[in-house]
Amino acid sequence: MQLLNAVNYSFPLLASTTETADSSMVVAAVLLSLVVIYLASKVGGELSNRVGLPPVLGELVGGVIVGISVLHLLVFPEAGTDSSSSLIISFLQSTAGLSPQAADSVFTAQSEVISVLAELGVIILLFEIGxxxxxxxxxxxxxxxxxxxxxxxxxxxxxxxxxxxxxxxxxxxxxxxxxxxxxxxxxxxxxxxxxxxxxxxxxxxxxxxxxxxxxxxxxxxxxxxxxxxxxxxxxxxxxxxxxxxxxxxxxxxxxxxxxxxxxxxxxxxxxxxxxxxxxxxxxxxxxxxxxxxxxxxxxxxxxxxxxxxxxxxxxxxxxxxxxxxxxxxxxxxxxxxxxxxxxxxxxxxxxxxxxxxxxxxxxxxxxxxxxxxxxxxxxxxxxxxxxxxxxxxxxxxxxxxxxxxxxxxxxxxxxxxxxxxxxxxxxxxxxxxxxxxxxxxxxxxxxxxxSEKLILDGAAPSLTIEKPALLESETDLRES
Amino acid sequence: MQLLNAVNYSFPLLASTTETADSSMVVAAVLLSLVVIYLASKVGGELSNRVGLPPVLGELVGGVIVGISVLHLLVFPEAGTDSSSSLIISFLQSTAGLSPQAADSVFTAQSEVISVLAELGVIILLFEIGxxxxxxxxxxxxxxxxxxxxxxxxxxxxxxxxxxxxxxxxxxxxxxxxxxxxxxxxxxxxxxxxxxxxxxxxxxxxxxxxxxxxxxxxxxxxxxxxxxxxxxxxxxxxxxxxxxxxxxxxxxxxxxxxxxxxxxxxxxxxxxxxxxxxxxxxxxxxxxxxxxxxxxxxxxxxxxxxxxxxxxxxxxxxxxxxxxxxxxxxxxxxxxxxxxxxxxxxxxxxxxxxxxxxxxxxxxxxxxxxxxxxxxxxxxxxxxxxxxxxxxxxxxxxxxxxxxxxxxxxxxxxxxxxxxxxxxxxxxxxxxxxxxxxxxxxxxxxxxxxSEKLILDGAAPSLTIEKPALLESETDLRES
The missing domain is CATH 1.20.1530.20 (Na+/H+ antiporter like fold)
Known part of the structure; x- marks a missing residue:
């Protein structure tokens, strides 16, 4: 009967009874964190690009703004903060019915998941650079x-x-x-x-x-x-x-x-x-x-x-x-x-x-x-x-x-x-x-x-059915 | 000085001192879990496909084989198991110097991360189906x-x-x-x-x-x-x-x-x-x-x-x-x-x-x-x-x-x-x-x-510089 305990798919209705509650809340917290991260990276990256700077600088600054220094949307327990200082957790408490008792464990799990995703991110980055x-x-x-x-x-x-x-x-x-x-x-x-x-x-x-x-x-x-x-x-x-x-x-x-x-x-x-x-x-x-x-x-x-x-x-x-x-x-x-x-x-x-x-x-x-x-x-x-x-x-x-x-x-x-x-x-x-x-x-x-980008943009439709995203060098060029 | 505690990037050398140790071990455990998952899905999916069955059946069976029922490579704490029954954790202890004290917390964190990745997987699947x-x-x-x-x-x-x-x-x-x-x-x-x-x-x-x-x-x-x-x-x-x-x-x-x-x-x-x-x-x-x-x-x-x-x-x-x-x-x-x-x-x-x-x-x-x-x-x-x-x-x-x-x-x-x-x-x-x-x-x-697949494979090189991966219907066709 072990399987009966093995269920932790997202199912908000169970919030009051089993550990599935936490798991569903962790997924919700991770989804919200990813939305915040993507908004920060895109807004930061695009603005940075507009003023002629590398997008990654904007992503870093976007991170600073949503992080521990300013907005407290994305904070991590290692910084000595607890769940009460995370705006995402507070938001979950007010919108998704996250109980205050479960807040700390959801906060820890969400931080763990986001940290590992960040690690996977830099691993994939270096794989791509290789x-x-x-x-x-x-x-x-x-x-x-x-x-x-x-x-x-x-x-x-x-x-x-x-x-x-x-x-x-x-x-x-x-x-x-x-x-x-x-x-x-x-x-x-x-x-x-x-x-x-x-x-x-x-x-x-x-x-x-x-x-x-x-x-x-x-x-x-x-x-x-x-x-x-x-x-x-x-x-x-x-x-x-x-x-x-x-x-x-x-x-x-x-x-x-x-x-x-x-x-x-x-x-x-x-x-x-x-x-x-x-x-x-x-x-x-x-x-x-x-x-x-x-x-x-x-x-x-x-x-x-x-x-x-x-x-x-x-x-x-x-x-x-x-x-x-x-x-x-x-x-x-x-x-x-x-x-x-x-x-x-x-x-x-x-x-x-x-x-x-x-x-x-x-x-x-x-x-x-x-x-x-x-x-x-x-x-x-x-x-x-x-x-x-x-x-x-x-x-x-x-x-x-x-x-x-x-x-x-x-x-x-x-x-x-x-x-x-x-x-x-x-x-x-x-x-x-x-x-x-x-x-x-x-x-x-x-x-x-x-100029290379212009050439590519112009040449692409006749070469392929797609945008220049296909061309090998696009990673280097697209963001110049 | 909060940042001094905020460091949890992977750095195995710190294994004996700080909480970075755990984090690095969690990343290692997640990497190993992903390798096991991908091997199980690919071997299972390909074999299933060879005998004319849908690949996803092979992925499910591959999961059963690496999971709680057979090999115990991929087990989850909700099933009432602890870190000692996870072969991945044992492997980390023998190869990466994971300490027995840290085994349980690494096991919990790794399971949490893999469960959330699985949830993201089904979310992406339904997004793709949509x-x-x-x-x-x-x-x-x-x-x-x-x-x-x-x-x-x-x-x-x-x-x-x-x-x-x-x-x-x-x-x-x-x-x-x-x-x-x-x-x-x-x-x-x-x-x-x-x-x-x-x-x-x-x-x-x-x-x-x-x-x-x-x-x-x-x-x-x-x-x-x-x-x-x-x-x-x-x-x-x-x-x-x-x-x-x-x-x-x-x-x-x-x-x-x-x-x-x-x-x-x-x-x-x-x-x-x-x-x-x-x-x-x-x-x-x-x-x-x-x-x-x-x-x-x-x-x-x-x-x-x-x-x-x-x-x-x-x-x-x-x-x-x-x-x-x-x-x-x-x-x-x-x-x-x-x-x-x-x-x-x-x-x-x-x-x-x-x-x-x-x-x-x-x-x-x-x-x-x-x-x-x-x-x-x-x-x-x-x-x-x-x-x-x-x-x-x-x-x-x-x-x-x-x-x-x-x-x-x-x-x-x-x-x-x-x-x-x-x-x-x-x-x-x-x-x-x-x-x-x-x-x-x-x-x-x-x-x-x-037959559709053959037509696509044959036609693709003249249409584009790529394999039929470009064509809209490839998701439906590639695995038939």
Whole structure:
């Protein structure tokens, strides 16, 4: 009779009796949250696009507006808030008859679901970016990307740590933590902006993307070092060696696997005859790779990116890119809006004493954060025509990766309140400044992609029965 | 400093310290669950298709195999199981270093997320079915569909209730409950099978779909009557009148809204210039309608279906249908595999005493369930050429709606254990029998759609640069 308890389909009538009530309310709360997220992302993205900025900036700002900082529509329990501060939960209580007793559990479940959807969003984003990138092109700029990544880690780390210790008298361990937070690069934000301004497959775009991937791996190693330092005062060398071996093995393994796996993937897909014959095997592969990356303590998004790179080598690439677009359109905005919604702008409020003290340090950290990454462009050799400034600027946004460092620092207890606030300010400003800056350091973007877009729009009807949505490069072009 | 606690992005290194650990593990568990779900749906769907049965049957069976009945890969806490019985959680413990203390909370969160994804799956399915249906065609068969629905509710209810009372000496209230469970029709399973065999837009398909929608509304009213009867021994007339008014208002409102809303939707979409300019506004509309339907105590899927019907009237229909396909391919299988995974076949085990007693009643209920729906085809008038058997068979599957009735019955405590088991057996058998039966009562399906498919495959390359995935009717044809 277990099945009798196994029922949790939405059925509002049961609200008063069984646990189906909660489940139905959770679905209602998730639906409302998605409506809020989509409205925020579309209004923000469109307005941002109108004023010539990348849509993703508008999605982030839209998230801030519906999130913890302003409207409180989309809040998360980790921010120390409970269900009473969520306007969506209050709305459910007044419209859908959600009982106050059930409010907390619905709030927790809804937040959990939205957070996982956001994670799936960034996984799909990196899978799509992988599908749009070419492994050979990336390998061709491999050495340059590696140098950019290493300089982009070492320079801000050294300048940040030494500066905090000498100029502000901060202790060694907290200074090292702040320095570590300066090393991050948000591969999600950077790659999304590059895709939006149609520069993902430019030489500069490939170097930035490659460097951001390597930076992500380096960041994981730096975090392992710093976290063990904060915990025991010494570095866990075994863990660091383990991480380096795992990361190298995973990336090399993914590249080698590519050559071997391509043909079997195509062979399997060609034999399938039911719906989803291409996208489901592709997602199985992407999710397995994401899981493997997570299990060996890399990030899930790196696995999804590797899976995209591998499938880009197959002749299913175009069809797959086309099918992934609507899925990405559905899930990716959730990620950016949630990042915005979780960003608490109150750290920027100078009326709070610890913020005032932090503001001075924050100014220093932001300068180091920008200069330390911008100089990485100078290290690119043998490319006289390259836009060095664009490469440096592309490495600036700290985004969600910077927030992870800040979170670990807060959890370890080594950061003073002003220093913690300063790190958050640095992360917020670099994240929100990078998209417009990137847009402006590629000065010819506007004309180039607008004219390309016009050509495509004009040519499309005669080529196909559809709008240019069919053309392979549409992801890069549509939003220019 | 709230943001310091607001970080819950996946970062496995933090496993030992903060709540990020849980979140990262939840994402890993969801990724693994999705891999299991997709493997089950693809293997099951393809095998089912090979032997000439609808793929959705294979997805349901695939779900049974990975679920509570066989492999225990995908189990849910509502079934009375805890994290130790989930093989996915055990796998995470051995591969990803999930701590036993965190296992229960990860298990709960993962189940919550997968359940909501399944709900989103059936919402997207009904949205897609709505997009493929034509309101005028549906209204043209409206009266016939209404008669089919009413007969399909009254006949099995009367025969079941009276039969149980007279033949088996069951009390009035439990007999009425069992009779009510016999009235359900699973719109999800029926519409999916019709779509798979390419019959959604046949006259028969439209009558079945219309009747299933009306049946869903009638079912909600029947359930309200029965639930209040079980609770107080008398019928809550106010609630019944409220439900009838709400359901009528919602359906009429959606139809009227269609004419008014169409143009503004197209006007808005045409002004948007960033990615997702069509699918995101469409999802906002679908989710708002789903939410409204849920709030006025109908089902969310009815709202999504109405939204699909409204948008089918716009000239964005074709492009939208095409974009919804990959999203449906990703989410819909989750629903069917989860329905299968939650189905506990142990009620069919004659070694359990209450099952043995229940088996006799189950045989009776199954006969009533099939005959009571098959006769509905006979009520269709003025259509000499129509396949009456197909219409009756299309109404047979009880699916998730039948499980809801069983769940309410169990919660109310009025059902004896054997009667409860008998209802579950009836639901399982009608659900799993209907897809192959439907496939066989449309005898010319195979030839018709295969030849159409060949024509499309052959014609496609010269028409467009893509496979027939572009053509409007592909959803109906691809899986025939």
């Amino acid at each position: 599908l749009e990138s070419n492994l050979k092109d990336l390998m061709a700029v491999g050495i340059q990307a590696t140098i950019v990544a290493i300089v982009g880690v070492v320079a801000p780390f050294a300048a940040g740590t030494v500066g905090l210790m000498t100029l502000f008298g901060v202790g060694a361990v907290p200074a090292i933590f702040a320095g570590a937070a300066l090393t991050a690069t948000s591969i999600g934000i950077t790659s999304k902006v590059l895709s939006e301004i149609g520069r993902l497959n430019s030489k500069e775009g490939q170097i930035i993307l490659g460097a951001a991937v390597i930076d992500d791996v380096l960041g994981i190693i730096v975090l392992a070092v710093v976290a063990s330092l904060a915990k025991d005062g010494e570095v866990d060398v075994t863990k660091v060696i383990y991480l380096i071996i795992c990361a190298t093995a995973f990336l090399l393994g993914a590249i080698l696997l590519g050559n071997f796996f391509n043909k079997s993937f195509v062979a399997i897909v060609d034999r399938l005859k039911t719906r989803g014959e291409l996208i489901i095997p592709a997602f199985i592969f992407a999710f397995v790779m994401a899981y493997l990356a997570a299990v060996i303590q890399l990030e899930a998004i790196l696995g999804a990116f590797a899976a995209g790179l591998v499938l880009e080598e197959t002749d299913k690439r175009k069809e797959l890119q086309k099918q992934v677009i609507p899925v990405a359109d559905m899930l990716v905005p959730i990620f950016f809006v949630v990042v915005g919604a979780k960003t608490d702008l109150s750290v920027l409020n100078p009326a709070i004493p610890s913020n005032r003290e932090g503001l001075v340090m924050a100014t220093f950290l932001i300068l180091v954060a920008i200069i330390g990454k911008v100089i990485t462009g100078l290290t690119v050799f043998g490319q006289p025509q390259i836009n060095r400034l664009a490469i440096g600027v592309g490495m600036i946004p700290r985004g969600e990766v910077g927030l992870v460092f800040a979170g670990v620092g807060a959890a370890s207890g080594v950061l003073s309140k002003p220093l913690g606030a300063a790190i958050i300010m640095m992360v917020i400003l670099t994240t929100f400044l990078a998209p417009p800056l990137l847009r402006f350091v590629f000065p010819d973007t506007d004309t180039a992609t607008d | 997009l493929e249906s034509n309101l005028k065609d549906l209204m043209a068969v409206g009266i016939q569909a209404t008669i089919v629905a009413i007969v399909g509710v009254v006949a099995p209810f009367a025969a079941g209730t009276v039969g149980l009372m007279t033949l088996f000496g069951v009390g009035a209230v439990p007999a009425i409950f069992a009779g009510a469970a016999l009235t359900a029709t699973s719109i999800g399973i029926t519409s999916k099978v019709l779509s798979e065999i390419g019959r959604l837009n046949s006259k028969e398909g439209q009558i079945i779909l219309g009747a299933a929608v009306i049946d869903d509304v009638l079912g909600i009213i029947v359930l309200a009557v029965v639930a209040s009867l079980a609770k107080d021994g008398e019928v809550d007339v106010t609630k019944v009148i409220y439900l009838i008014i709400c359901a009528t208002a919602f359906l009429l409102g959606a139809i009227l809204l269609g004419n008014f809303f169409n143009k503004s939707f197209v006007a808005i979409v045409d002004r948007l210039k960033t990615r997702g300019e069509l699918i995101i506004p469409a999802f906002i509309f679908a989710f708002v309608m789903a939410y409204l339907a849920a709030v006025i105590q109908l089902e969310a899927i009815l709202g999504a279906f109405a939204a699909g019907l409204v948008l089918e009237e716009t000239d964005k229909r074709k492009e939208l249908q095409k974009q919804v396909i990959p999203v449906a391919d990703m989410l819909v299988p989750i629903f069917f595999v989860v329905v299968g995974a939650k189905t506990d076949l142990s009620v069919l085990n004659p070694a359990i005493p209450s099952n043995r007693e229940g088996l006799v009643m189950a045989t009776f209920l199954i006969l009533v369930a099939i005959i009571g729906k098959v006769i509905t085809g006979l009520t269709v008038f003025g259509q000499p050429q129509i396949n009456r058997l197909a219409i009756g068979v299309g109404m047979i599957p009880r699916g998730e709606v039948g499980l809801v009735f069983a769940g309410v019955g169990a919660a109310s405590g009025v059902l004896s254990k054997p009667l409860g088991a008998a209802i579950i057996m009836m639901v399982i058998l009608t659900t799993f029998l209907a897809p192959p039966l439907l496939r066989f009562v449309f005898p010319d399906t195979d030839t018709a759609t295969d």
